[in-house]
Amino acid sequence: DAKTTQPPSMDCAEGRAANLPCNHSTISGNEYVYWYRQIHSQGPQYIIHGLKNNETNEMASLIITEDRKSSTLILPHATLRDTAVYYCIVPSNFGNEKLTFGTGTRLTIIP
Amino acid sequence: KAGVTQTPRYLIKTRGQQVTLSCSPISGHRSVSWYQQTPGQGLQFLFEYFSETQRNKGNFPGRFSGRQFSNSRSEMNVSTLELGDSALYLCASSLLGRGETQYFGPGTRLLVL
Numbered sequence: 141d142a143k144t145t146q147p148p149s150m151d152c153a154e155g156r157a158a159n160l161p162c163n164h165s166t167i168s169g170n171e172y173v174y175w176y177r178q179i180h181s182q183g184p185q186y187i188i189h190g191l192k193n194n195e196t197n198e199m200a201s202l203i204i205t206e207d208r209k210s211s212t213l214i215l216p217h218a219t220l221r222d223t224a225v226y227y228c229i230v231p232s233n234f235g236n237e238k239l240t241f242g243t244g245t246r247l248t249i250i251p
Numbered sequence: 252k253a254g255v256t257q258t259p260r261y262l263i264k265t266r267g268q269q270v271t272l273s274c275s276p277i278s279g280h281r282s283v284s285w286y287q288q289t290p291g292q293g294l295q296f297l298f299e300y301f302s303e304t305q306r307n308k309g310n311f312p313g314r315f316s317g318r319q320f321s322n323s324r325s326e327m328n329v330s331t332l333e334l335g336d337s338a339l340y341l342c343a344s345s346l347l348g349r350g351e352t353q354y355f356g357p358g359t360r361l362l363v364l
Contacts, residue, residue, distance in 0.1 A: 174352070183255075183341050183355035184294070231350065238284070238307055239343075239353060241294035 158215040162228030177224040255356035269330040274342035282348025283325040288339040
């Protein structure tokens with residue numbers, strides 16, 4: 141898996157947009173960027189993934205830079221329930237189903 | 252569609268015992284992967300099953316084993332439990348295990364005393 145780098149922690153005020161960055165400078169041309177989050181002691185929850193273009197779903201938006209070396213996950217209106225550890229992952233595309241989770245970003249939403 | 256389910260949710264065992272954990276994937280998903288999560292090591296890949304065959308394996312001792320049934324349900328077994336096996340065990344399923352999105356279950360929290 142391509143190595144990813146995320147800040148260890150971030151705070152965001154409730155109701156504001158939370159912008160979580162991720163660097164993946166060694167990403168290959170056909171590897172996707174995936175985001176998961178894990179709320180305390182629960183299983184990781186899939187959020188969104190993308191290849192080149194920006195993506196949006198009901199949970200979040202994903203902005204990938206043109207050179208694909210970094211991306212930003214955007215939670216448009218953060219709520220207290222968004223407090224979690226967020227993981228940016230670039231899985232190997234060689235058919236290996238192993239996901240490599242780094243330490244992620246601990247996002248705390250402040251009331 | 253129902254999500255990935257895991258049973259039991261919590262388990263307490265003593266050293267030397269063995270344990271079997273169960274995972275039912277999302278309906279139609281044929282690939283099941285298992286992960287161990289501990290505070291010190293984070294989330295680590297154990298193995299992946301597809302069509303009742305182990306297709307990938309992580310770096311864990313042989314005490315950790317698994318299997319998959321014809322209905323894609325999977326079990327993992329840990330024999331001769333050690334204190335260090337205390338962890339959250341997670342399973343994830345995907346359609347064919349070829350780069351599709353993996354969806355995780357709630358996990359089984361195992362405590363070894």
